[in-house]
Amino acid sequence: MGIARRLWRAFDDRAGISQILGPVLRHPVPKDARWYYVFGSATLFAFLLQVVTGIALALAYIPSTANAYDTLQWITHQAPFGRILRGMHYFGASAMVLLIGAHMARTFLMGAYKFPRELNWITGVVLFVVTILLAFTGQLLRWDQTAVWSIAVAAEQMGRLPLIGRALARFLLAGDTWGGQTLSRFFAFHVFFIPAVIFAFVGIHLWLVLRHGISEPPEPGRPVDPRTYRAWYQSLLSREGRPFWPDAAWRDIVFGVCMAGAVVLASLIVGPPELGKPPDPTIIQADPRPDWYLLWYFGLLALLPPNLENYVMVLGPLVALIVLLLVPAISNRGERSPARRPWAIGLVFAICLTIGTLWIVGARAPWSPDFTTGPIPARIIGAATGPIAAGGRLFYGKGCQYCHAIAGYGGARGPDLSAVGDRLTPAQMTWRILNGGMNMPAFAGNLTPDELDALIAFLKSRTTRESTP
Amino acid sequence: MSGDHHPAAAKAGSPASPGRREFLTRVSIALGALGAAIVAVPVVGFLLAPFFEKQSQVWRPVGTVDSFRPGMTVKVDFPDSSPLPWAGVVARTAAWLRREPDGTFVAFTVNCTHLGCPVRWLPDAGLFMCPCHGGVYYKDGAVAAGPPPKPLPRYPVRVRDGQVEIQTSPIPITT
Numbered sequence: 287m288g289i290a291r292r293l294w295r296a297f298d299d300r301a302g303i304s305q306i307l308g309p310v311l312r313h314p315v316p317k318d319a320r321w322y323y324v325f326g327s328a329t330l331f332a333f334l335l336q337v338v339t340g341i342a343l344a345l346a347y348i349p350s351t352a353n354a355y356d357t358l359q360w361i362t363h364q365a366p367f368g369r370i371l372r373g374m375h376y377f378g379a380s381a382m383v384l385l386i387g388a389h390m391a392r393t394f395l396m397g398a399y400k401f402p403r404e405l406n407w408i409t410g411v412v413l414f415v416v417t418i419l420l421a422f423t424g425q426l427l428r429w430d431q432t433a434v435w436s437i438a439v440a441a442e443q444m445g446r447l448p449l450i451g452r453a454l455a456r457f458l459l460a461g462d463t464w465g466g467q468t469l470s471r472f473f474a475f476h477v478f479f480i481p482a483v484i485f486a487f488v489g490i491h492l493w494l495v496l497r498h499g500i501s502e503p504p505e506p507g508r509p510v511d512p513r514t515y516r517a518w519y520q521s522l523l524s525r526e527g528r529p530f531w532p533d534a535a536w537r538d539i540v541f542g543v544c545m546a547g548a549v550v551l552a553s554l555i556v557g558p559p560e561l562g563k564p565p566d567p568t569i570i571q572a573d574p575r576p577d578w579y580l581l582w583y584f585g586l587l588a589l590l591p592p593n594l595e596n597y598v599m600v601l602g603p604l605v606a607l608i609v610l611l612l613v614p615a616i617s618n619r620g621e622r623s624p625a626r627r628p629w630a631i632g633l634v635f636a637i638c639l640t641i642g643t644l645w646i647v648g649a650r651a652p653w654s655p656d657f658t659t660g661p662i663p664a665r666i667i668g669a670a671t672g673p674i675a676a677g678g679r680l681f682y683g684k685g686c687q688y689c690h691a692i693a694g695y696g697g698a699r700g701p702d703l704s705a706v707g708d709r710l711t712p713a714q715m716t717w718r719i720l721n722g723g724m725n726m727p728a729f730a731g732n733l734t735p736d737e738l739d740a741l742i743a744f745l746k747s748r749t750t751r752e753s754t755p
Numbered sequence: 756m757s758g759d760h761h762p763a764a765a766k767a768g769s770p771a772s773p774g775r776r777e778f779l780t781r782v783s784i785a786l787g788a789l790g791a792a793i794v795a796v797p798v799v800g801f802l803l804a805p806f807f808e809k810q811s812q813v814w815r816p817v818g819t820v821d822s823f824r825p826g827m828t829v830k831v832d833f834p835d836s837s838p839l840p841w842a843g844v845v846a847r848t849a850a851w852l853r854r855e856p857d858g859t860f861v862a863f864t865v866n867c868t869h870l871g872c873p874v875r876w877l878p879d880a881g882l883f884m885c886p887c888h889g890g891v892y893y894k895d896g897a898v899a900a901g902p903p904p905k906p907l908p909r910y911p912v913r914v915r916d917g918q919v920e921i922q923t924s925p926i927p928i929t930t
Contacts, residue, residue: 350841350843351841351842351843351844351845351846352841352842352843352844353841353843434845435871435872435873438866438870438871438872438926439870439871439872439887441871441926441928442866442869442870442871442928442929443870444928445928445929445930446929446930451928451930452928452930453806455926455928456805456806456925457803457805457806459805459926460805461805461808461810462810462835462836462923462924462925462926463835463848463925463926464845464926465835465838465839465842465845465846466838466839466840466841466842466845466846467805467839468845469845564844565843565844565845566844566845566847567844567845567847567848567849567865567873568830568832568844568847568848568849570830570849570865570873570874570875571875572872572873572886573886573887574872574886574887584887587870587888588887588888588889588902592902592904595902595904653888653889653901654886654887654888654889655884655886655889657875657884657886683879683880684879684880685877685879685880685882685884688877688884689889699889722899722900725900725901726900727882727891727893727899727900728899729880731881732880732881732882
């Protein structure tokens with residue numbers, strides 16, 4: 287026996303590590319629990335990656351509203367390994383959000399939330415919610431212009447809650463406005479409060495996994511009956527169970543290492559998200575957008591009819607949370623196999639489709655004015671002098687172009703006017719410009735008669751023939 | 756090892772012990788709860804402080820009257836009501852100040868009433884526009900288009916000793 291082994295045995299005899307961990311690691315699991323069971327452990331690995339990279343970043347990050355932006359600039363552009371570390375923290379967060387979503391979808395599709403694992407599901411829902419909170423507060427710690435305005439947006443949403451909304455908004459801002467306390471409190475939530483909740487619930491979640499065992503892969507025609515399930519599951523394990531370590535754990539290790547490798551690779555190739563403008567609330571040229579995991583919600587808020595907006599903002603997250611928590615109460619027995627639960631497949635598909643669609647729309651944000659658009663070139667206007675040329679300049683100068691595009695120049699908030707001359711008469715154009723309507727402001731008080739004539743001349747000249755020569 | 760515990764276990768199981776044990780259980784739980792409460796009051800109080808704090812508002816000068824041309828809308832910057840020393844640039848606030856043709860002043864917040872994003876002033880268009888969800892306001896702050904449910908909120912403005920002053924205000928929260 288080597289000296290190292292003898293030392294370990296002596297240490298283990300006193301510490302009792304094998305006595306505690308041995309039964310946990312070797313607990314039997316169903317032999318068919320294969321690759322689709324790795325998402326939960328991978329989520330935990332991603333969280334641990336966040337803890338490690340977060341601690342490293344905290345060596346230099348100063349959670350002060352006056353210094354945070356500068357320290358992040360230093361970490362990203364000057365500190366050795368700083369760029370890759372920030373990238374790993376960002377992509378680790380993305381991986382954690384993706385993996386917990388995949389884990390929940392797998393659990394739902396396979397009916398693994400059914401008896402006796404209802405509490406596993408409920409603690410998982412709590413972990414999902416705090417993971418989103420962790421991701422959101424992490425974006426705010428970037429403490430650039432987008433972070434500052436995102437806090438304002440979050441406070442506005444809190445404000446829609448009846449009775450306590452205004453107080454909650456003040457709580458979020460840590461005062462009447464952003465101030466010295468705003469960032470330090472978000473920092474405390476991000477690195478202490480939320481991770482503490484995650485550690486606690488991961489502990490409970492893992493305990494429940496050990497207590498009830500890993501759910502066996504479902505088979506059609508093998509429903510869960512709470513009266514007989516436990517005895518049946520134990521007989522299954524004693525017949526054909528395999529020790530978790532190493533028979534099942536190797537897949538978790540392989541997938542977890544691949545995930546960590548992908549995170550490192552992404553941070554090397556893509557790098558961390560570049561910081562925006564400084565967090566100065568007096569810089570008005572801002573275009574705040576949430577990180578990708580909440581971009582779909584940003585899109586939803588833009589597309590909602592105004593009369594529904596308050597209800598969705600206030601009740602939407604609450605109802606979604608209650609429904610998720612109640613999933614086991616709705617059905618904790620019966621068929622688990624997705625082949626016998628087509629509605630479950632349909633539901634997951636519908637959720638993915640909805641979020642995916644909103645995500646794409648949120649990324650494009652066609653409802654936002656395009657402040658980056660430049661004047662339409664003279665070759666497209668088709669005249670260098672005269673009313674058409676003047677109208678082309680007014681189209682840009684009066685801000686029409688922020689919302690309407692012509693030949694690819696301009697925003698997508700309003701209809702494309704590349705061929706408006708084919709669709710509307712000058713009288714119709716005049717009426718619409720002066721009176722507004724259909725989500726367009728009225729320009730009656732902001733155009734002289736000459737300006738209006740020039741604008742109409744320009745728009746009238748936008749015909750198919752001219753725009754597609 | 757187990758032999759060490761037998762005498763104590765036997766003593767604990769004596770006929771006189773249940774009442775004492777119950778008493779000790781209750782005392783321990785009560786003391787633990789009391790200790791937790793004593794610690795929790797300042798911790799929770801500090802956490803929830805923003806719910807109870809009241810910030811008094813102050814008047815901030817933003818420029819001389821003559822520096823603002825009638826009919827023009829310009830951005831003005833001023834410090835918050837009580838900035839903390841380490842607040843840095845976030846202690847600054849902006850407002851859109853408009854001098855009406857009759858010489859009076861109106862100050863609008865820069866926060867869109869939809870979700871609080873910063874609205875821009877487009878002087879040639881005579882409109883405020885929000886980059887987030889496309890809210891549009893006329894020069895008087897009235898909603899012109901898009902999702903904003905209310906007009907742009909206004910700051911109190913006054914003129915003192917030739918200076919235009921704006922009263923600080925909380926970020927307007929649309930309820």
